[in-house]
Amino acid sequence: MRVVILEDNPILAEGLGLLLGNSGFEVVAVAGDADEFAKVMADNAPEIAIVDVRLPPTFTDEGLRAAIEARRLRPGLPVLVFSQYVEEVYAAELLAAGSEGVGYLLKDRVSRVDEFLEAVRRVAAGGTVLDPEVVSQLMVKRSSPLDRLTPREREVLALMAEGLGNAAIAEKLVVSEGAVHKHVGNVFLKLDLPPTDSGHRRVLAVLAHLGL
Numbered sequence: 001m002r003v004v005i006l007e008d009n010p011i012l013a014e015g016l017g018l019l020l021g022n023s024g025f026e027v028v029a030v031a032g033d034a035d036e037f038a039k040v041m042a043d044n045a046p047e048i049a050i051v052d053v054r055l056p057p058t059f060t061d062e063g064l065r066a067a068i069e070a071r072r073l074r075p076g077l078p079v080l081v082f083s084q085y086v087e088e089v090y091a092a093e094l095l096a097a098g099s100e101g102v103g104y105l106l107k108d109r110v111s112r113v114d115e116f117l118e119a120v121r122r123v124a125a126g127g128t129v130l131d132p133e134v135v136s137q138l139m140v141k142r143s144s145p146l147d148r149l150t151p152r153e154r155e156v157l158a159l160m161a162e163g164l165g166n167a168a169i170a171e172k173l174v175v176s177e178g179a180v181h182k183h184v185g186n187v188f189l190k191l192d193l194p195p196t197d198s199g200h201r202r203v204l205a206v207l208a209h210l211g212l
Contacts (some may be wrong), residue, residue, distance in 0.1 A: 001046070001121075002025075002028045003020055003049070004028060004029050004030075004037070004040055004044060004046040004048075004049045005020075005029070005031070006051040006063055006066060007030070008033060008056055009053075010032075012081065015066075016082075023117050028046055028188070029043070029044050033056045034055060036062070037049075037051070038069070038070070047078065048077075048120060049078070050085050050120070051063045051067045051083075052082060053084075054083065054085060061090050062090075063081070064090035064093075064094060065090060067079045068093055076126075078123045079094070079101065079123070080102075080103040080129070081104040082105050083104075084107050084108060086104075088137055091138060101124070101126045101127070102123065103120075103122070105121040106131045109133065127163055130157045130163075132159075135161040135162075150186075153183050153190070156173070156183040157187050163180065166180045
């Protein structure tokens with residue numbers, strides 16, 4: 001699987017490159033800023049781009065804007081944002097442009113290498129992977145429909161947004177799968193969403209309802 005990395009920290013970029021390379025990925029290019037990223041994207045044919053948010057020269061939102069532009073030029077390009085920060089405006093725009101093959105993970109909250117690698121594979125395959133903190137910050141701007149949900153239903157919705165199915169949610173919450181099925185049904189009912197058992201489709205439906 002061909003990967004392009006957009007990361008200005010040379011130590012982290014090197015570490016990501018080694019980790020991915022040792023795990024069966026082919027890192028075809030590493031860029032340190034948005035301009036270099038645009039060039040390597042044009043010169044290569046990556047199957048996924050892993051991007052940081054804050055890059056030179058302003059260290060604000062260059063990475064996300066570069067990712068949005070890359071997906072405009074190559075619709076459907078899988079992008080995994082891997083950052084310390086949640087940039088709400090451009091994160092919402094990235095998802096609004098098409099949430100298939102999109103991920104947003106926070107560096108400080110990824111504690112296991114295998115989880116990160118699985119997220120890369122899932123996004124590359126067209127899935128959606130969102131850190132619960134990212135979901136929380138994006139949802140707060142559209143909180144009115146969520147006021148209908150109970151605290152447990154909010155927990156279930158957050159795990160749905162991570163792309164988990166009912167069995168995985170039940171394991172995380174230490175409840176029965178039947179209880180999760182009921183909560184999922186209530187979530188869809190209260191958010192006026194059509195019920196479905198597809199984890200990825202559920203994420204897309206939730207994001208679409210929230211206008212992301």
